Amino acid sequence: MAQPHADVLIVGGGEAGLGVADELRALGFAGTITMAGEEPRLPYQRPPLSKGYLSGDSDDESLELRAPEYLREQGIDVWLGRRVASVDLTDQGGSAVFDDSTSVAFDRLVLATGAVARELPVPGAELAGVHSLRSVADAALIRDALRAGGPLVVIGGGFIGLEIAATARARGLSVTVVEAAGRLLERVCAEPLSDFCLRTHRAAGIDIRLDAAVVELVGTDVGAVSGVRLADGTLLPAEVVIVGVGAVPATGIAEKAGLECRRGIVVDPAGRTTHPRVVAAGDCTEQPHPHLEGELLAIESVNNAVEQSKAAAHTLLGLDPPARGVPWFWSDQGGMKIQIAGVSHGHDGYVVREEAERITVLYFRGGTLIAADVANNPRDFMAVKRAVAERRTVDRERAGDLTRSVKDLLREGA
Amino acid sequence: MPTIIFHSPDGSSHKVDARVGASAMETAVKVGVPGIVAECGGALSCATCHVFVDSAWIAATGIADEFEDEMLDDAETPRTPTSRLSCQIRVTDDLDGLELTIAPEQ
Ligand SMILES: Cc1cc2nc3c(=O)[nH]c(=O)nc-3n(C[C@H](O)[C@H](O)[C@H](O)COP(=O)(O)OP(=O)(O)OC[C@H]3O[C@@H](n4cnc5c(N)ncnc54)[C@H](O)[C@@H]3O)c2cc1C
Ligand code: FES
Numbered sequence: 001m002a003q004p005h006a007d008v009l010i011v012g013g014g015e016a017g018l019g020v021a022d023e024l025r026a027l028g029f030a031g032t033i034t035m036a037g038e039e040p041r042l043p044y045q046r047p048p049l050s051k052g053y054l055s056g057d058s059d060d061e062s063l064e065l066r067a068p069e070y071l072r073e074q075g076i077d078v079w080l081g082r083r084v085a086s087v088d089l090t091d092q093g094g095s096a097v098f099d100d101s102t103s104v105a106f107d108r109l110v111l112a113t114g115a116v117a118r119e120l121p122v123p124g125a126e127l128a129g130v131h132s133l134r135s136v137a138d139a140a141l142i143r144d145a146l147r148a149g150g151p152l153v154v155i156g157g158g159f160i161g162l163e164i165a166a167t168a169r170a171r172g173l174s175v176t177v178v179e180a181a182g183r184l185l186e187r188v189c190a191e192p193l194s195d196f197c198l199r200t201h202r203a204a205g206i207d208i209r210l211d212a213a214v215v216e217l218v219g220t221d222v223g224a225v226s227g228v229r230l231a232d233g234t235l236l237p238a239e240v241v242i243v244g245v246g247a248v249p250a251t252g253i254a255e256k257a258g259l260e261c262r263r264g265i266v267v268d269p270a271g272r273t274t275h276p277r278v279v280a281a282g283d284c285t286e287q288p289h290p291h292l293e294g295e296l297l298a299i300e301s302v303n304n305a306v307e308q309s310k311a312a313a314h315t316l317l318g319l320d321p322p323a324r325g326v327p328w329f330w331s332d333q334g335g336m337k338i339q340i341a342g343v344s345h346g347h348d349g350y351v352v353r354e355e356a357e358r359i360t361v362l363y364f365r366g367g368t369l370i371a372a373d374v375a376n377n378p379r380d381f382m383a384v385k386r387a388v389a390e391r392r393t394v395d396r397e398r399a400g401d402l403t404r405s406v407k408d409l410l411r412e413g414a
Numbered sequence: 415m416p417t418i419i420f421h422s423p424d425g426s427s428h429k430v431d432a433r434v435g436a437s438a439m440e441t442a443v444k445v446g447v448p449g450i451v452a453e454c455g456g457a458l459s460c461a462t463c464h465v466f467v468d469s470a471w472i473a474a475t476g477i478a479d480e481f482e483d484e485m486l487d488d489a490e491t492p493r494t495p496t497s498r499l500s501c502q503i504r505v506t507d508d509l510d511g512l513e514l515t516i517a518p519e520q
Contacts, residue, residue: 045455062436062456067444074446303453303460330459337481339459378481382461382488407488 006034006077008316009096009106011084011253013037014046015302016282017112018065019309020316021076027317033076034104036096038083039135042068047302049139050163051332054146055171063136087257089275094257108277108316111254111265112309115247115283115300120155124217129225130241133160145240150174153228153238155214157184159331159338161244162201166334169206176207176236178214178228189344189361189373192352196359196375200336209236217241247300249284262286264298270321271312279315281308290327291365292346299343301329326388328381339378341385342371351399353380353406360384360406362399369393372406383407416510418442420465422449423518432505438514439463439501449516456501461485464517467496467503471512475503491517 008024010017013035021033037043044063052058071078087096093107117132119125131142142164146152150173154161157179169175177184183194184201201208213231220226228236249264260266260274264286271279282305289295304327311321329340344350347363347370354360358376362369362384369392372384387393387410394409401409420428420442432441439452451462458481467475475498478486482502486493500514 047455047457051457061433062440064444065455066446070444070446302455306453328460330454330457332457332459337459377484379484379487382485386488 003095003103003105004034005032005105007031007106008033008108008110009104010035010110010112011087011096012112012114012250012282012284013039013043013078013080014112014114014282015043015065015305016114016284016309017110018043019306020110020112020279020281020313021074023310023313024316025074025076027313027319029313029317031107034079034106035076036079036082036084036098036104038081039137040081041136042066042071042078042080044136045302046134049136050133050160051167053136053139054143054164054167056143060136084253087253089257089278091277093277108279110312110316111273111278111280111284112282112305113250113253113284115249117243118246118248120214120243120245122214122216124219124225125243127217127219127225127241128223129239130217130243132243133164134247142240142242146171146173148239150239151176151237152240152242153178153236154242154244155228156244156246157181157208157210158187158244158246159185161242162197162333163331164242164244165206166201166204166336169201169204170334174207175205176209176238177201178209178212178230178236180211180213182211184208184210189340190350190363192354193338193359193361193373193375196354197333197336197338200375201333204334247283249286249298251284254280254284262296266296267308269311269324270315271308272315279312281305281312289346290343291370297343297345299327301327303328326385328385336375337378338373338375339381340371340373341381342388344371344373347371349396351396353400353402355402362394362406364396367393367396380406383410416505416507416512418505418509419511419513420447420449421513421515422447423516424448432509434505434507436505437501438465438503438505438512439499441505442500442516447516449518449520450500451520452501454501458482458485458499458502461489461499462520463500464489464491464493464520465498465500465503465514466494466517467498468513468515469496471509472496474508475512478502489517490519
């Protein structure tokens with residue numbers, strides 16, 4: 001049998017992979033598009049997995065990003081449950097080999113392999129009842145485990161850990177969050193937002209332990225987790241443990257193929273890798289930092305996957321990519337909604353606006369507003385997102401004045 | 415199955431069968447109705463699913479709550495009194511025949 005061939009082969013059927021396929025068709029590309037994904041399902045949304053999917057507010061059907069008929073109509077050929085083991089690249093394209101040794105040739109390749117959950121390097125991490133969350137299959141296991149009741153220990157006070165903790169707590173479980181750093185969300189936002197989150201989650205009854213290093217997961221005779229041991233000797237009882245200590249870009253096949261990778265696959269703003277026939281998008285990549293010359297940044301968000309995939313599709317067709325929008329992110333943690341506009345990393349100062357139930361942190365670099373983190377303040381989020389896009393700023397001296405709205409301050413400018 | 419009619423910014427109209435319990439946004443996006451971006455997938459976080467509800471239907475769909483209202487204030491297309499974020503409109507049998515006009519900029 002002749003080897004199958006795709007004009008464009010997309011490895012990975014997540015937000016970014018689907019985004020490239022969709023954009024290629026929107027741009028009028030008429031060639032064959034094959035999307036190969038190792039998971040047994042059509043492209044779906046991951047954000048609800050740590051939120052509504054665990055609480056029962058969203059089901060399998062609502063996770064699905066596109067209907068199967070739509071993908072068929074668009075001529076997007078989706079191969080499910082097919083893991084690409086390696087790719088061979090040539091000047092004209094190359095071929096990809098699957099786990100089962102079958103292969104497909106392509107003219108152009110898209111790497112949209114996402115990321116995998118980072119493992120916790122402590123004894124006991126393999127016990128039954130210890131989960132991490134990346135896929136819907138993981139989420140289904142966690143949902144069932146939580147149904148059986150707690151206590152639940154979440155290791156890691158980042159977005160996914162806190163979302164799961166808040167969802168489980170709202171369902172009445174006893175929940176403890178263990179964070180090695182001195183504050184929550186340390187890598188991503190400034191201290192005032194960390195403190196706001198800490199207070200909100202503690203008020204909801206979540207036990208949060210900061211500066212707490214996990215040294216061991218303890219199990220029963222039958223290999224099920226029963227507790228989490230901390231460096232100070234404390235043993236936290238646990239029926240379910242969730243490890244939420246970050247994600248690692250899936251660069252395996254890119255590395256083997258000789259593409260430049262650091263933490264992620266290195267791409268330029270147009271999604272180009274170091275091979276002219278290969279583009280990459282989404283969580284598997286690292287890209288130029290928006291305001292720190294010479295640095296690379298990995299952005300793990302739906303918005304980034306969508307924007308990078310648009311750029312990559314343009315590049316595949318030899319077109320200039322559209323202007324990049326302001327990166328943004330959201331996280332729902334129980335009743336609290338965090339929204340982030342812009343990239344605050346690299347700021348040289350921030351101004352806090354805090355009211356009873358909401359908080360806004362405005363980040364500056366060289367006197368210019370570059371980003372904002374808000375909790376429960378959609379108006380400020382929307383205003384800042386727009387302002388950063390239009391390069392408008394607020395006077396840093398007056399930015400903390402709560403008698404004036406951020407929108408008003410933006411109108412006046414610096 | 416209720417049907418929803420979407421008027422897209424490109425002038426086309428789309429009559430789509432909707433699943434009860436799904437959102438109007440989801441109904442449109444899954445079958446590729448042009449114009450709705452819906453970046454946050456319905457999490458009420460992006461305001462890129464902005465629609466104008468036909469005034470005859472606004473009583474049936476209801477108006478935006480406070481949070482949605484604040485999001486709409488800075489939507490790309492200026493809002494109108496019948497603006498909604500379509501991810502917040504739940505499909506019920508009562509919405510059979512609902513007409514929504516998709517905001518031109520998301
Ligand atoms: C639980 C959770 C909650 C999140 N919440 C939010 C949120 O609230 N807001 C937000 O903005 N972002 C959120 N994110 C992040 C967002 O979902 C990701 O940034 C986005 O999914 C990235 O898309 P992607 O296509 O790059 O990767 P993915 O969606 O991970 O897709 C990659 C796909 O490629 C497949 N794959 C990998 N290697 C191979 C191979 N060799 N062969 C075949 N297939 C392969 C994987 O199995 C996977 O299906 C969340 C993520 C998770 C996991
Ligand atoms: S889809 Fe994001 S607000 Fe409706």
